[in-house]
Amino acid sequence: MENTMLKKESLISALLGIGLIISFLIIFYLARGYQFDFRKRQIEGTGILVVRSIPDGALIYLNDKKYGATNSSISALSPGRYTLKVEKQGYHHWQREIIIRKELVSEAEALLAPLFPELKPLTYTGVLNPIISPDRQRVLFTAPENGLSSLWLLDIVERPFNLASKPRQLLTDTKEYAYSQSTKQWSPDSREILLKLNTPSLQNKPQITAFTFNVDSKSLQKVGNLEKLEQEWQEETEALQEKNLQNLSQETIARLSTVTNPLWSPDRNAVVYKEITENQVFYKVLDLNPSTALNNQISPSTTPQSIHYKEYNTYQADKAKFTKLVWYPDSKHLIILEKESKEAEKGKLSLIEADGQNKNEFFSGTIKGDYVFPFSNGTKVAILTTFNPETKVYNLYSISLR
Structure with missing residues (x-):
C-alpha cells in the first residue's frame, strides 16, 4: 500500500515537473515570437x-x-x-x-513630407550672400541697416516653444573697412569667421587686410599672419577628414579615394557624390555605417574594420538642369533642389531617402541661387526667397516640415 502511494506521488511529481518544463518552453517560445x-x-x-x-x-x-x-x-x-x-x-x-x-x-x-508647409519670414530687410557654418547651425549674411551694410548671424536651430530665432548683428561697415564686402570663411569649428578685405597700401597698391571675428565672444581681431592662420585651419580640416576614416576598412577607404568632392552626412557615416555622363548626373550615396551594411545585424565578434560599405543610386538628374543635394540632419535623407539653372528664379524642393526611395516634393516657388539650409533638428528648412521678384529684395524664410 505504501509502495503504491509512493509511486503515485512520484508520478504526480514527475507530471508536475514535465508540466512546468512544458509551460516554461511555451512561454519561452511565445516570447521569441x-x-x-x-x-x-x-x-x-x-x-x-x-x-x-x-x-x-x-x-x-x-x-x-x-x-x-x-x-x-x-x-x-x-x-x-x-x-x-x-x-x-x-x-x-x-x-x-x-x-x-x-x-x-x-x-x-x-x-513624412508635408503637402502644404507653412512659410515664415526669418529676416525682413534683405539678405545677400548667406553662408552656412560647418556645423550647419548658423548662417552668416550681409544686410542693410540704417543706410549701412552689416554682417548678421542667424541661428538655424529650433528654440523652446517653437519660437523663431532672431538675426544678430555682428559688424557694421566703417569708413575704413567695408566688412560686408570682404571674402568670408568659417573656421572648421564654426566659432570664428575670417574676413579678408582688399585695402590700398601707402603706394596705392591693393593688399589684403584680414580679421577674425569670434562669434561667441563677439571680438574682432586683426590677423597678423594670414598664411599661418589659413594653414592651421587647413590642417584642422584635414584632421577632421582623417578622423572620419579611422574605423573604415581598407576596401572602403580605397573606394572613397576614387570619389570627387564627397559631401559627408552630419553623422559622418555616409557621403553623397555624383557621377557625370554625357546627358545625365547620377547622385550616389556610400553608406559607411557598419550596422546599416548588414541590416543592423552584427554579431558581437564582428569588428567595424571587417564590414564594407553599401552603395545606393540615390537620384538621376538631367545634366542640362541645375540640381543640388543637401543632407537632412538625420543623415538618412537628403533634400533635392531642382531648377532650370542656378540663376533661375523658380525651383522646387523634395525629400528623398538615402537609398533613393520615397521622393516627395514639399515646396515649389521662388528660390534664390542654391541657398537651402536645413535647421539642425530637421523641423524646418531655410531658403532665400521673395514674393516680389521685381524688387530684387530677397529674405530668408523657413519652410516648416512638421
Whole structure:
C-alpha cells in the first residue's frame, strides 16, 4: 500500500515537473515570437515590426491591411516580404518593401513630407550672400541697416516653444573697412569667421587686410599672419577628414579615394557624390555605417574594420538642369533642389531617402541661387526667397516640415 502511494506521488511529481518544463518552453517560445499555426498544425516562428513616423500618429498599412497608428509594434507576423504604407492627412504617403524574419524585431521609420508647409519670414530687410557654418547651425549674411551694410548671424536651430530665432548683428561697415564686402570663411569649428578685405597700401597698391571675428565672444581681431592662420585651419580640416576614416576598412577607404568632392552626412557615416555622363548626373550615396551594411545585424565578434560599405543610386538628374543635394540632419535623407539653372528664379524642393526611395516634393516657388539650409533638428528648412521678384529684395524664410 505504501509502495503504491509512493509511486503515485512520484508520478504526480514527475507530471508536475514535465508540466512546468512544458509551460516554461511555451512561454519561452511565445516570447521569441513563435505561435501555433492551426492550418499547418505546427509551431512557427514569427517576427515583430516596430513602425515610427515623423510626425507621429500616422496610419499603418501592411499589405493593404490597417494595423493602427505609428510609434507602435505589430507582433506575430509570419516571416516574409511585406509592403508597408504609412499615411497621414496633410502629408505625402510613404511606402517601402520590408522583410520580416522570425525571432527578430524589424524597424521602419517614415519621415513624412508635408503637402502644404507653412512659410515664415526669418529676416525682413534683405539678405545677400548667406553662408552656412560647418556645423550647419548658423548662417552668416550681409544686410542693410540704417543706410549701412552689416554682417548678421542667424541661428538655424529650433528654440523652446517653437519660437523663431532672431538675426544678430555682428559688424557694421566703417569708413575704413567695408566688412560686408570682404571674402568670408568659417573656421572648421564654426566659432570664428575670417574676413579678408582688399585695402590700398601707402603706394596705392591693393593688399589684403584680414580679421577674425569670434562669434561667441563677439571680438574682432586683426590677423597678423594670414598664411599661418589659413594653414592651421587647413590642417584642422584635414584632421577632421582623417578622423572620419579611422574605423573604415581598407576596401572602403580605397573606394572613397576614387570619389570627387564627397559631401559627408552630419553623422559622418555616409557621403553623397555624383557621377557625370554625357546627358545625365547620377547622385550616389556610400553608406559607411557598419550596422546599416548588414541590416543592423552584427554579431558581437564582428569588428567595424571587417564590414564594407553599401552603395545606393540615390537620384538621376538631367545634366542640362541645375540640381543640388543637401543632407537632412538625420543623415538618412537628403533634400533635392531642382531648377532650370542656378540663376533661375523658380525651383522646387523634395525629400528623398538615402537609398533613393520615397521622393516627395514639399515646396515649389521662388528660390534664390542654391541657398537651402536645413535647421539642425530637421523641423524646418531655410531658403532665400521673395514674393516680389521685381524688387530684387530677397529674405530668408523657413519652410516648416512638421
